[in-house]
Amino acid sequence: MLLAIAVLIGGSAAIAPAARADTASDDPATNPPYSITANMTLASQYRYRGLMQTDNKPAIQGGFDFTHESGFYIGNWNSSISWLSDSNPDVSAPIEMDFYGGYRGNVVQDVPFDFGVLKYYYPGDYPSGYTNPDTTEFYGSIGYKTTSFKYSYAVSNLFGFARSKGSQYFDLSGNYDLGVWDLTLNTHVGYQYVHNVDHASYYDWKLGLTKDLGQGLGISVAYIDTNADRDIYTNSQGRFMGRGTVLASITKTF
Template identity: 60%
Template structure:
């Protein structure tokens, strides 16, 4: 049984499987004060913080990022979704749109910092009384070499859970150069705490690899799982959203 949110209190973006990297804004060209990049992804499905967003169907995703030499950046990322309609037949909201901005800095000793704000928007048609899934989070990430720790804090209700302001997500990510075939090993574990929702908090984890194919293309494969409570994270169609799954995607960066 789903927590109230029109009976669809599910979550909606370090690969497309777990949302965008907010495209990890590229370092500006030394000859320019800013960099503008775009990305497009075709994924076997969209998972965010371990929970399915497209009911195990493929997802089309893409975004654009503006980065200034000072370290400030702005961006937008979008994905096809179905979780809102899967949870409530009166809802028509097939798109997630994310808008974010922040500041990042890397020191010569391998330490880096990234802080910002992220707004998740779900444009569409909703019945009267439906709790809006639109969510605003602030985040801060500190990294050293291949490891990073990130904290995200909800300033609003979290993805349609009523009275869930101040929910938060803590994650540890590691991306390690394997040293063969140009593979990068991707590891992730995260803990989502949902305020005032019985059994709404859970842990998710991921293990995968990314391969740079050249020409701006990259491919990813991953395995991910969660311990999300089935009573909370099963939609009205009887599908458990936190089940273990494999994932593949291909991304083009422009």
């Protein structure tokens, strides 16, 4: 999703060049054992796991990450949304707030791993009897060079589906440096299994490009599509949330 895009675009900017041996300092005040980065994104729309989150309208997003040299990290990411009110006009919940933490490292060279927990929080007003959309997932990933596989398991209901605890998401992604014009090819295929909800499970996929503009600035464009069931994923405005689309974004990482 755009969080992953933001991390991808900003990744090179977040890694400081190695200090020269004759100028490096042992002072922990100038070389702290942690890093703090932030990012802001303006996107043509917000899609998550292939589904529209802002009814094909622009989204503004941003967050920060605290990473310790040991591999532990925590972070927060936020986005404007409309999918909840688009699905039920009695709902007022215009913001998604994600809180996460975990541990990452390398099994061996070129084999990174990452595991942690992610809380999706949707503050707002909901009518009586409405299933709370807040969702908590545990996740784990392993990769080889530029390809990774990630597995997520919901320990709560999934995004407002009643009795959907135990839903799972499978994510295979690859990001490949094309070697020209600072371009990276982004590929992804995912499968969302929704527990106890007939016809709600679906596949999604993405093919895109990102370009590093330097100074922590990057742009991206991608084609995103799904095979989601229209009867399940059509909002109250009559729009199919899983239709194919082209998404563009610009991200600044600090």
